[in-house]
Amino acid sequence: xxxxxxxxxxxxxxxxxxxxxxxxxxxxxxxxxxxxxxxxxxxxxxxxxxxxxxxxxxxxxxxxxxxxxxxxxxxxxxxxxxxxxxxxxxxxxxxxxxxxxxxxxxxxxxxxxxxxxxxxxxxxxxxxxxxxxxxxxxxxxxxxxxxxxxxxxxxxxxxxxxxxxxxxxxxxxxxxxxxxxxxxxxxxxxxxxxxxxxxxxxxxxxxxxxxxxxxxxxxxxxxxxxxxxxxxxxxxxxxxxxxxxxxxxxxxxxxxxxxxxxxxxxxxxxxxxxxxxxxxxxxxxxxxxxxxxxxxxxxxxxxxxxxxxxxxxxxxxxxxxxxxxxxxxxxxx
Amino acid sequence: xxxxxxxxxxxxxxxxxxxxxxxxxxxxxxxxxxxxxxxxxxxxxxxxxxxxxxxxxxxxxxxxxxxxxxxxxxxxxxxxxxxxxxxxxxxxxxxxxxxxxxxxxxxxxxxxxxxxxxxxxxxxxxxxxxxxxxxxxxxxxxxxxxxxxxxxxxxxxxxxxxxxxxxxxxxxxxxxxxxxxxxxxxxxxxxxxxxxxxxxxxxxxxxxxxxxxxxxxxxxxxxxxxxxxxxxxxxxxxxxxxxxxxxxxxxxxxxxxxxxxxxxxxxxxxxxxxxxxxxxxxxxxxxxxxxxxxxxxxxxxxxxxxxxxxxxxxxxxxxxxxxxxxxxxxxxxxxxxxxxxxxxxxxxxxxxxxxxxxxxxxxxxxxxxxxxxxxxxxxxxxxxxxxxxxxxxxxxxxxxxxxxxxxxxxxxxxxxxxxxxxxxxxxxxxxxxxxxxxxxxxxxxxxxxxxxxxxxxxxxxxxxxxxxxxxxxxxxxxxxxxxxxxxxxxxxxxxxxxxxxxxxxxxxxxxxxxxxxxxxxxxxxxx
Numbered sequence: 001x002x003x004x005x006x007x008x009x010x011x012x013x014x015x016x017x018x019x020x021x022x023x024x025x026x027x028x029x030x031x032x033x034x035x036x037x038x039x040x041x042x043x044x045x046x047x048x049x050x051x052x053x054x055x056x057x058x059x060x061x062x063x064x065x066x067x068x069x070x071x072x073x074x075x076x077x078x079x080x081x082x083x084x085x086x087x088x089x090x091x092x093x094x095x096x097x098x099x100x101x102x103x104x105x106x107x108x109x110x111x112x113x114x115x116x117x118x119x120x121x122x123x124x125x126x127x128x129x130x131x132x133x134x135x136x137x138x139x140x141x142x143x144x145x146x147x148x149x150x151x152x153x154x155x156x157x158x159x160x161x162x163x164x165x166x167x168x169x170x171x172x173x174x175x176x177x178x179x180x181x182x183x184x185x186x187x188x189x190x191x192x193x194x195x196x197x198x199x200x201x202x203x204x205x206x207x208x209x210x211x212x213x214x215x216x217x218x219x220x221x222x223x224x225x226x227x228x229x230x231x232x233x234x235x236x237x238x239x240x241x242x243x244x245x246x247x248x249x250x251x252x253x254x255x256x257x258x259x260x261x262x263x264x265x266x267x268x269x270x271x272x273x274x275x276x277x278x279x280x281x282x283x284x285x286x287x288x289x290x291x292x293x294x295x296x297x298x299x300x301x302x303x304x305x306x307x308x309x310x311x312x313x314x315x316x317x318x319x320x321x322x323x324x325x326x327x328x329x330x331x332x333x
Numbered sequence: 334x335x336x337x338x339x340x341x342x343x344x345x346x347x348x349x350x351x352x353x354x355x356x357x358x359x360x361x362x363x364x365x366x367x368x369x370x371x372x373x374x375x376x377x378x379x380x381x382x383x384x385x386x387x388x389x390x391x392x393x394x395x396x397x398x399x400x401x402x403x404x405x406x407x408x409x410x411x412x413x414x415x416x417x418x419x420x421x422x423x424x425x426x427x428x429x430x431x432x433x434x435x436x437x438x439x440x441x442x443x444x445x446x447x448x449x450x451x452x453x454x455x456x457x458x459x460x461x462x463x464x465x466x467x468x469x470x471x472x473x474x475x476x477x478x479x480x481x482x483x484x485x486x487x488x489x490x491x492x493x494x495x496x497x498x499x500x501x502x503x504x505x506x507x508x509x510x511x512x513x514x515x516x517x518x519x520x521x522x523x524x525x526x527x528x529x530x531x532x533x534x535x536x537x538x539x540x541x542x543x544x545x546x547x548x549x550x551x552x553x554x555x556x557x558x559x560x561x562x563x564x565x566x567x568x569x570x571x572x573x574x575x576x577x578x579x580x581x582x583x584x585x586x587x588x589x590x591x592x593x594x595x596x597x598x599x600x601x602x603x604x605x606x607x608x609x610x611x612x613x614x615x616x617x618x619x620x621x622x623x624x625x626x627x628x629x630x631x632x633x634x635x636x637x638x639x640x641x642x643x644x645x646x647x648x649x650x651x652x653x654x655x656x657x658x659x660x661x662x663x664x665x666x667x668x669x670x671x672x673x674x675x676x677x678x679x680x681x682x683x684x685x686x687x688x689x690x691x692x693x694x695x696x697x698x699x700x701x702x703x704x705x706x707x708x709x710x711x712x713x714x715x716x717x718x719x720x721x722x723x724x725x726x727x728x729x730x731x732x733x734x735x736x737x738x739x740x741x742x743x744x745x746x747x748x749x750x751x752x753x754x755x756x757x758x759x760x761x762x763x764x765x766x767x768x769x770x771x772x773x774x775x776x777x778x779x780x781x782x783x784x785x786x787x788x789x790x791x792x793x794x795x796x797x798x799x800x801x802x803x804x805x806x807x808x809x810x811x812x813x814x815x816x817x818x819x820x821x822x823x824x825x826x827x828x829x830x831x832x833x834x835x836x837x838x839x840x841x842x843x844x845x846x847x848x849x850x851x852x853x854x855x856x857x858x859x860x
Contacts, residue, residue: 051739054683055806056599056690057347058363058799059624067815072822078760084491086755087734089742096756151752184491187527189734189742194552201556201728207671211558214664215545216577268429268608284431299611301430 081181083167090159090191095122096151097167099180107169107178117172120147124154127185128161134182142170142177160190269328271309272297278316284309302330335675337560337665338715339705340573341698342542342681344519345372346396346483348799348816349850353407357618360812364402365415368461369626371688372403373450374695376464379473382702389473389702390714393465393684394519396479397506398797400462401850404510409459416454419626420447422615426603426627429611435640436629442643443627466511475716478507478515478538481851484796485746487526487734488755492762494769494859495796497532498789501858502851504536509853516718517541521798522746523575523681523737530565530572540571540717542681547735548574556728560668560676562721564729572732573717578664579680582657583691590653591691594634595645599690601630601638628692650693654700662711677720678712681737739805751804757821761792762859764828769859783845784836785856788827790848792859795820823848 083097108115121144125137145152156163163186168179193212197203203211275281277294290296300307306329314321347367352358382389402408423444430437457463468474480486481502489495500518507515517540518533525543533541540562548559555563559574583589590596604616604625616623630638631646661678668676687694705714738745747755768785777785795817803813823844830836 051745051806054802055808057367057683057685058360058803058809059366067811070815070818070822074757074818074821077756084755084759086488086490086743086747088744088747089740094747094752096752098756150756186490187734190550190552193550194554196553198553198556198728198730201553203554203556208554208556208558211560211671212549214578214668215549215559215574266608268611286431299425299429301433301436303432307432 083165083181083183085163085165085183085186087186087188088153090189091156093154093156093163093165093186093188094151095154095165095167095183097181098150099167103180107180111169111171111178114171114173115169118169118178119144119172120149121145121168121170121177122152122154123166123168123177123179124156125164125166126156126158126161127164132164132185134179137164144170156188159188162187265332267302267330269300269302269307270297271300271311271326273311273324275313275322276315280314280316282310282312302328304330304332334710335665335713336669336711337676337678338720339579339661339665339712340390340392340677340679340715340717340720342392342394342477342519342679343375343684343687344394344479344681345399345684346394346479346521347399347402347685348797349398349401349482349794349848351402351405351408351849352847354847359617359621359623361408361411362415362623364408365412366624366626367685367689368403368412368454369416369419369447369450370692371685371695372461373453374688375684375698376453376461377449378695378699378702379464379468381699383468383471383473385703387703387706389706390475390716390719391468391473391702392475392477392517392716394477394479395462395465396483396519396521397481397503398483398850400506400510403462404460405849412454413451413459416447416451418615420444420451422603422612422625423447423627425611435642439629439641439643440627447626462510469511475516475718476507476511477517477519477717478503479519480521480796481506482793482797483521483799484793485522485524485736485743485798485801486520486529487524487736487743488746489758489762489796490526492759492766493529493532494766495762495792496529497535498765498859499793499796500532500536500538502789502793502854504538505853505855506851519681523547523735524743524798525572525732525736526734527565527731530568530570533570534568538570540573540721542573542575542679542717543732544575544735544737544741545577546741547732548572550733550735551730552733553730555730557672557674557676560672560678561674561724562677562717562727563732564727566729566731569729571717571721571727573677573679575681575737576664576678579657579661579678580682582660583680583682583686590649590657590697591686591694592632593649593653594632595642595649596632597628597641597646597692598630598632598638599628599692601628603627603629646693647696650696651700654697654704657697657701658704658709658712662709665712674724677715677717679717745805746798746801748805750807750810751801754801754804754817757817758795761795761821761824761828765789765792765824765856765859768828768831769856773857773860780836780838780841781831782856784827784831784841786854787841787844787848788824788831789854789856789859790850791820791824791827791844794848794850795824820848 077098079100081099081103083095086094088094111118121142123140123142125132125140127137130136143152143154154165165183166179167181168177170177193208271283272295274295277290277292279290279294281288281290281296283298288296288298306327308325308327310323310325312321312323347363350360350363352361423440426440427437427444430440454461465474465476469476480499482499484495484499486496504515514537518538520541523542523544525541525547545559548555548563551563559576562571562573564571581589583591602624604612605622613620615625629640631641633639664678665676687698702714705712735741736743765788768788772785800813800817804810
């Protein structure tokens, strides 16, 4: 049992980290603390990559283009009292709803003054393993909501249970609840392995715990990580591998810098000119194409040092040749 | 005699982005980049393996939206324009870098890549689906289907009719493209909701994949963890669980291979690095700088990026392939003692990870499949169908709701940034069901039938999980918001016109021209 619980906790952490979409932000820190924080960020960033990679699929330009506005907008509602539940994860469910003004008018008429003191309320019923008739829930709890709200995330605190929610009014005086709409039923998944085992497919606890950990790649129970490192070490000492190949030394995690000022300078050289349009021209011995009017223009990335750039033109009949040789030297200080 | 199996799954998907109404549409580049950097390199790898008579098995999902785009004449035409422009840029780069051999070598490498991409593209008559179909027909690749537009099923639970439509449209699309029935399905985002296996059975799908906890948290407890498939209670559809250890080695930024310092840096692109004037003709016509695909640096491990050195990266890819194989051997040996039977390790990845994000990914896969074939006897690659054929007796249980998204459930697609969409999506689903029922037996004439079919197309397009994902990821969400709204609005107008028997034919025609996916769709499947 204890093993399972431990693994379950680690699973929770793995899940929390999976595809973490928010970027790790780092406050301004001194160098000494940096190392420590970097390690931490690395840890948290496990799985960040998955979302980052998926995002990379949808590459976008740096600037935002302005699209023409939509001619229509989506309606606020569709005219009907309705509440819909969806499961977000084992603990949380989401509800969205619509309550028409007609229904509210009717209630106002019926309740009179009590209407104005009533609270807009979500009543959350735990209806696990029963056929709910409105009265037989195991328990329920109320969430008071803002009248303007149209959706809510509800912390059920109960994985592996069935839920149903009414939206309605709770009267201030008697605590009476008046239902406006009732939701569909949802089931929150369990957050760990099932306690139910299968006689025919029995597996000892200890064994299952190992398989369970392995499935999540938690490593300890599987022999993989360590053996590989040892093999690499052996290979290193015998000189088979050129560099240590353990992937954990590398990580693309970047530390966002607090101050972002920066400067990049590159130089390029443009060589251009003109000759007879049917002439043959080479630059540094390599033939280039002329434009129809006999002009040409070439662009080179210019590294430090001296470049000797002979430009040679030969007439189409091969009789005349002219060579001009610019010499360019570049130095960066 | 091997002791277990490795089932590599590559999930190939892009949302349907096709804008004939615009000359040049930025988001279409997602497809063009993926063709050049992922699909073509994968085809090259598989062809190389076939030429060298290396036996291998790969499972791929090619989503109906991706297949539709790859087979679309307009997009094919545009891809050719795109790759030609890149080839021109690469030529100029070869020239520009004349005095910097470390960069010129790379410019030549890209020039070769682009020319090869164009050659392969032309060789398959511009339709790369044919290439993958051939690999399937040769028995090396098993192509599974997916949701028609990659809708996230657990958040369609209140309108299962839409789940059914997503699946049925996908299956009949698959049949028309691949000339056979699909055996399995990649549930979009690996999103499984108990009960949806009933729909899979209805259409004859025999298996699907779930994330690790989908199986591990199944009831009752799975005896073999994720290392053997299970059958869903009541339906007998098989469910294969994802092995996170092998996933982590490729995905994760700590233990993961793609972060190696010798590998190519994804974020440095000449589209952003070079002089504006010079790069202007090769970026977006609006003048917005974009990625071109020419990237000269390696990850390096510091801000001062060093030039990429292809042969060192290649060595790394080989080494990482060796590491991956070694780990799987150990895993399988261990499991064999433990389980007393041959295990299956399911390692699914986004196909677009290979080549696009992880430039060396296809190379790694090539090394891996060769090494597995030549260098050891402990593991073999296998497809899910083959494993089921060899191991028909499996435990029966109810898998748990799960996805492979952030935190393992539905939060990626259900959070503050995108939860507003479900109110509209569900309403549209409800209305589509109403239409399908109203007109299920009546004979529908040309125009009405066209309107009904187009209504279903618009609904499906609105349901793509990609829109919610982009909204949730939080950068450049405008396009995703717009697509969601546009399709819902188009659906709503169609619905109202159908109900009032006043279909505007000219407008409908325009929609059919723009959103031309699934030409043979039948609205009746939405029930």
